[in-house]
Amino acid sequence: MSHRILVVDDEPNIVISLEFLLKKEGYVVAVAGDGEAALQQAGQFLPDLVLLDVMMPKKSGFEVCETLRANPALAGVKIVMLTARGRETEVTKGLALGADAYITKPFSTKELVARIKALLG
């Protein structure tokens, strides 16, 4: 059974690449445009991994990450955070809040896929 990945980003220009890429790798992909939509989707879609952008309207990636981690139904879900800011403090915060990986834009698609594969084992 193929893994399910939820892509959460408000920028369609990155979503298009991520969606295409992950589908090509054989994952089942769903997309959410902001934090609130992401939380709603997560409950129904029950992803194995969430690809989560930090800077988003309504709810930031950090808040989404925290909420997801607080939900026991989604205990096993992996979270990979994407950020456009390369500050170390932010990386530390993301990992502290329960993210499994932290990737800074711009990133290599190959690396991203490799990380996702590794996480989903």
Add this chain to the structure above:
Amino acid sequence: MKAKLRFIIAACVLGLLMTGPFAVTALLLYADSKDAERAAFAQFLLPRLPLGGLITTFGFIAGLMLLRGLFQQYVQGLLRMAETLRLMLGANRNFRVTPDGPPEVRELARAANDLAQQRDELLTDVDAQIRQAKATVEEEKNRLAALMSELALGVVVCNLDGRILLYNSRARLQFKALAQGPTSTSGGALIGLGRSIFSILERGQITHSLENIQQRLRKGSAAPTANFITATRGGALLRCQMAPVLRTGADSAAVGVAQGANMDNPPGPLSGKGGDEVRQAGPAQEERTTALPGDELEVTGYVLTIENITRNFEREAERDQALQALTDGNRAALGNIRAAVETLIDTPDMEADYRERFTRVIADEAAAMSQRLDATMSRFADSLKTRWPLEDVLAIDILAAAARRIEDRLKLPIKHEEQDASLWMRVDSFSLIQAITFLAARLQDHYAIRELRLRLSAEGKMVFLDLIWSGTPVSSETLYTWELEPMTVGAETSPLTLRDVIDRHGGEIWYQRDKAAHRAFFRMVVPAAVTPDLAASDQVQHLHSDSRPEYYDFDLFAARDAAGSGIDLDRKLSELTYSVFDTETTGLEPSSGDEIIQMGAVRVVNNRLLRQEVFDQLVDPGIPLKPAGIPIHGITEAMVHGQPKLDVVLPAFHEFCAETVLVAHNAAFDMRFFQLKEDSLGVRFTQPVLDTLLLSAVIHPNQESHRLETIAERLGINVIGRHTALGDAFVTGEVFLKMVPLLADMGIVTLRQALDAAQKTYFARITY
């Protein structure tokens, strides 16, 4: 008296000596002989007794005369001499004893005179030395003051109470710049001799730094300074460095005494809790650990160097912002592009529809990135380019300096075309002038131009410097080669090239032809500076003050607060700080609607009129001016129009006068105006007020006129610039300073005495 008594006793002794032996001999003979012999003896002696008595009396008188003569010459002569010697000792140094009387006394007088002579020579010598030393000290003090006033860094020296003993003009400007609103006059004046630094800087921070320094001193630190950054009320950032002023001369006894004295005084407001502990620990420790060098040093005050870093800070912040906009701002876009590109590469057989969508993502993001880059560059251009130590300079000054240099070095006539005198540039003036001179030299050498015209204009944030010549055109290529050569003018060579200089300024240069006018020009573009208005006005002010400003008063080192902020009525008049003020008004009747239109004040500290520390402000009265008053005060409607109203000015004035005694001529008049506003403006002047009109009546009760001009004339004061509020305040201040010693002669020394005396005078009954 005593001498006279001694004389009488001596006379008695003389008398006894002359009669005694004879009488005793007679008695002995009489007692020894028999009756017959006695009768014969008496018979023989008695008739001859009157003769003997007479001779004895004569003898006695002669002896008495001799005694008196000796007494007068030796005893009283010496007494007289002692008196004159006392005179020489005290009142009249030049007095000399006249040698008189017997030779021994005369000799003594001469010896005393010689001694006096020797003493006088010594005294004169010492006086001369003292005078010389004083002159040296004074000279050094002046040199220090001159140095301080030219320093580009703000310097303030305070004593332990936080009273300002010295400040330089830069410090004054810095604090003036911090003042807000239309009454910046008062804000600038808040720095002043004898004023508290705590009105500007936070007390806690100063106390803390001082404690740090004292701690470091105790540990024997070689450079015990403390740094802190503080934000002022206006939001400006100041970087301050504090260095202690130590008691000079490592005389431990003196330090001990000084510390004892400190213990007697109530702790100064500065010392606070921590300070007390430190101080109380001092003497106790001293007994045990006298060897530690820290104990020997006593801090008597501190030097603050103050730098306003608001602008630097803002510039830094802007730079950071720019950097962030350029990095983080582009990360997302670059991420999008990269993901799309990699997907495209990895998927050669992508459907046309998808391929087009990916391509559009790349195009859109790339366009957005370019746009962001442009926006960032235009927004932060200034802060990104000015890494060199550039300064804000009036563009026209640079051109004038360059023109002088060209005419001087190259003998090339310079003409000035239209030049916008209001333009400021951020430049390194030396290298820019060098560049202009270099171009002129090249033009002269290679194209034999006969004159050069300089033009100055601006467009947006750019300043254009044009070097114009007529005739021979130059090619752009020529300029390119010149740009890359080291700049040489005559024997002077610079390691920099023209291009270096242009780059250093973030500028550009190009060649342009004006064919219609048969002229060509090089145009240099340099970024404009934000017009530093403040600096301009201060320069003007600096030029106009002819005497060296009195920014320092080290005598205040000794002064300590008597009882915090309140004014002690029993302090001497000569020791108090005053705000001498005057107002101009629309008319003479405050109670029927006349209003204040100008306020001027000057501070008097330590018996000196501080002409730099003034309050000078026009006031919009909110009512029309009376035509009758205009010729008197010279203030017109146009002058008060747009000025702040009294509701702003009076509180500012109140702040200016805080903790000082008010002085005014006919103060009752001005105070009445203030009183009428007390309730509506919530400003109450509670400090004591001295009136020079009343004091004049105290000093010269028999004079008819106590008008300010008349008093000034009487006391020998030149009256200049009267009938402006500040001008009158100056005159009043000088009058007051002359009055203080005259009052002291009358026994009026303290503030309380002066107030009482003034109240009793006839004029005190006048009320407005």
